[in-house]
Amino acid sequence: MTTSGGDARPVSTGSLVASFAGEVSEGAKTTTRAAEVLGLRGDPDAGLALVWDYVNRAVAPPDDDLVAMAEMANLLFLWGADAGRTESILDACLSGVRGPSSRGAVLLTRARTRSSAFTQYCTEALAEFSAAGDVRGQAVTLARMATDHTTSSPTHRQRLAAEAVTLAEGLGDPWTIAFCRGHLSIIETYQGEPLDRWRDSVRVPTGGADSVAAQMVALNYTNWAFAELGVGAHSRAAAVIAEGRSTAHGPAWVFRFAIQDAWLRVRVGDLAAATLPADDPAMPWNYRSAVEAAVAYERQRTLDSGPLAADFERIMNWDPQVGCFAAGVLAMTRHARREPNPGREAVAALRRIRERNMRFGWEDALLALAAVDPGLAAREASLVADLWPANPRGRAARGFVEGLLAGKRGADQLVDAARQFASLPEPITAGRALHAAAIVSSDNGLRREAVALFEACGAERSLAAVVRDRALDRWGDHVPVPASQSRRTSAGLTAREREVALLAARGLTAGEIAEELGITLSTARNYILRVRTKFGGVPKRQLAKALGIDSA
DSSP states (O other), X not given: OOOOOOOSEESSTTOSOEEOOOSOOHHHHXXXXXXXXXXXXXXXXXXXXXXXXXXXXXXOOOHHHHHHHHHHHHHHHHTTOOHHHHHHHHHHHHHHOOSHXXXXXXXXXXXXXXXXXXXXXXXXXXXXXXXXXXXXXXXXXXXXXXXXXXXSOHHHHHHHHHHHHHHHHHHTOHHHHHHHHHHHHHHHHHTTOOSTTHHHHHOOOOSXXXXXXXXXXXXXXXXXXXXXXXXXXXXXXXXXXXXXXXHOOSHHHHHHHHHHHHHHHHHXXXXXXXXXXXXXXXXXXXXXXXXXXXXHHHHOSSOOOHHHHHHHHHHHXXXXXXHHHHHHHHHHHHHHXXXXXXXXXXXXXXXXXXXXXXXXXXXXXXHHHHHHOHHHHHHHHHHTGGGOOOSHHHHHHHHHHHHHHTGGGGHHHHHHHHHHHHHTTOHHHHHHHHHHHHHHHTOHHHHHHHHHHHHHHTOHHHHHHHHTOGGGGGOOOOOOOOGGGSSOOOSSOOHHHHHHHHHHHTTOOHHHHHHHHTOXXXXXXXXXXXXXXXXXXXXXXGHHHHHTOOOO
């Protein structure tokens, strides 16, 4: 789930971020529009250069112009602009503004680009807004402070968000009400609270479909749908997505709800209908690659972990729930490709979850890790034991993970987890749990159930895994391997290539590898070349980073 910030004016034509700037000059408007276009075209640094030139004019810009420039610099930073130049612009804006409300606005923007000093800047912003009697600024700042998981307890964060809602409702500004209610709902959701407040977050009079308040309500609809997806309430998620689509306007929302609907369809096993919109990399909420990889995992013969691996950090920073889903898909994809350390992103995602003390939406990362690396999953499971979500999906996932880690003793737990996932419904995950139970119990009845679920969903890779199970040799039913999986090919590494890769990543020379493995020097060199080629031609010295392992 994601957040936005500002008041009732858009900072740019294509942004969901709203602005504290009031009377912005025509020159500043022209500059921010041009900077935004450059950012959307993939050159945020060029846009930042325009902002820099405007801020450093010979004639000092007025406060509202500087606030608008600070907000645009922050937007470009979120799109990938240089952090150092962004900070220089924000420092210049902070030095130039004179009024306390404007100082509060720039300080609040500064907090969003300097996570290490987030609380400090928010506290200073709150003092400036209070001095100015700016209730909107106070409410927005409190809501922002409530999202900081590093310095306060969950109870304190909920109290800050509730205070922000009280101020917003007293003010009566629709955008601020929607913003603060949405933040309170997010905080409670991440702490495992019931989802009761989400309906209030979209019950806000917006004053027109194109107003900034309407944009914030649309954002709350998408976050509400994420919350319902997170607890496994898929029918409610579908209803929220449909309602949000009918309320929101513009191509940005068409794109966002389309991806969300595709993710929902993956969850409920409707892979054929999980159609994806045209890609738009300028949209920061773009997690298209994660949904696309999830569909490809089941439907395609040859897999490529590269695009999702490149997007993972951005997705995780944008939304930890979606990041954990992406980490799970990536772990399964890397495992199918026989890459070393396939669960590297899942471990990274779970570390972020512990840092945020989240009790919601992270199960996909541990589910996949338990399937591809049970030993590593056992360690990670012990570290998040106190954070398991208590909602239906969380309970099903916990049973699945604990059943996998229990080995032969986990058959009953796996079957129970499968039944729970089937009731959500998540038939593909249910089928995987049934197959895992069949492996440890040698129960062909469970295999037949898994096959039926996978065939109904078109989950061809999971179906092929059941069909290829050696125990099926003693099973009279004949189920063909799906055509897309009839020839198993691996874009990853063979067993010998993995051995060579791991030794090379540790710094061994070709000669040392040859001696270690009992092969000729030329053979060792050929293996090293093949490994490098499969990972994009990376130099040997960078293999450890490419493989996601510790070279020490």
